[in-house]
Amino acid sequence: MIRVVVAEDQWAVRSGLVMILDSAPDVEVVAEAADGEEAVAAARRLRPDVVLMDVRMPRRDGISATRELTGMGVDVLILTTFDLDEYVFGALRAGAAGFLLKDIEADDLVAAVRVVARGEGMIAPAVTRRLIREFAGAGRPPGRFGSxxxxxxxxxxxxxxxxxxxxxxxxxxxxxxxxxxxxxxxxxxxxxxxxxxxxxxxxxxxxxxxxxxxxxxxxxxxxxx
Incomplete structure (x- = not known):
């Protein structure tokens, strides 16, 4: 079973994500978190395979939490509306294993969790195109991700x-x-x-x-x- 922690501050959205993931025969949601602090605490306690992480949450945002989780060796799959702001770039620098848009289809969400659980990366095509365009617009050559x-x-x-x-x-x-x-x-x-x-x-x-x-x-x- 792929063990997942779902971190999302909106209860209705979180419940929907949990329902979708729990419907898959090989996925089990082992904990829910309303902010990054709860997500890190749950991951320390349960050592999940994947943390599905919202970006903007109260108390502790998803970027700070992602940085700590990847340092612990936990794979993080970011779920975002993708405004291409500092939060998204922060997640990229923090080592997130993937980026999904919140309008993702149920089957695609489950597939993405499976991909990340295998140790591979998952990034929505629209996200990739916009990231490349943004970096190209910055006039910088390819290289390391700064701060x-x-x-x-x-x-x-x-x-x-x-x-x-x-x-x-x-x-x-x-x-x-x-x-x-x-x-x-x-x-x-x-x-x-x-x-x-x-x-x-x-x-x-x-x-x-x-x-x-x-x-x-x-x-x-x-x-x-």
């Missing part, structure tokens, strides 16, 4: 990208297309375990905290990977 939104985007330098092997560059390109480890393995003729290992090495070499960050970089490079 102040797109304007804080700093280049890793040619040396960092040069660390990638030809195979890792291929894998990075696949990540940018949103392919899962299984799909990468099938395309490149390697095992799924090998694909996962390549992704981990890419994150380490480029000093990234999540697969989503790698996808952003890959799409910014767009063909030069």
């Amino acid at each position: 102040g939104g797109p304007a804080a985007w700093t280049a890793p330098g040619a040396a960092a990208l040069a660390q990638l092997t030809p195979r890792e560059r291929e894998v990075l390109g696949c990540v940018g297309e949103g392919l899962s480890n299984q799909q990468i393995a099938r395309r490149l003729g390697i095992t799924e375990t090998t694909a996962k290992t390549h992704v981990s090495r890419i994150l380490a070499k480029l000093d990234l905290r999540s697969r989503v960050q790698a996808a952003i970089i890959a799409q910014e490079l767009d063909g030069s990977v």
Whole structure:
């Protein structure tokens, strides 16, 4: 079973999310949280596979909570209306494993939780396009995520990208297309375990905290990977 904590301050929305997730045969909601403080406390106590996290909540917001949760090794799936403000960029820097829009269909929500539980990234296509556009508009080259939104985007330098092997560059390109480890393995003729290992090495070499960050970089490079 995939064990999930749902963090959302609006009771009606939270109840709907819980109902959708609990209807899946392989997903169990082990706790509900009305703010980031409750989410972190529940995760410390229950060690869930995934925390489904709202961004704007009272007492403690989802970004601060995400930073602590990823530091604990818990995967966080952000649920947002996506205004492309500092909260969303903060979640990206904090290492969130995925971003979903609140108008997501029920089946897609369950599928996203499964993807993140497998250790892969999940980002809504509309979110990806807007993120890329925002970073491109900041006039910055692809690189590490600083502390102040797109304007804080700093280049890793040619040396960092040069660390990638030809195979890792291929894998990075696949990540940018949103392919899962299984799909990468099938395309490149390697095992799924090998694909996962390549992704981990890419994150380490480029000093990234999540697969989503790698996808952003890959799409910014767009063909030069």
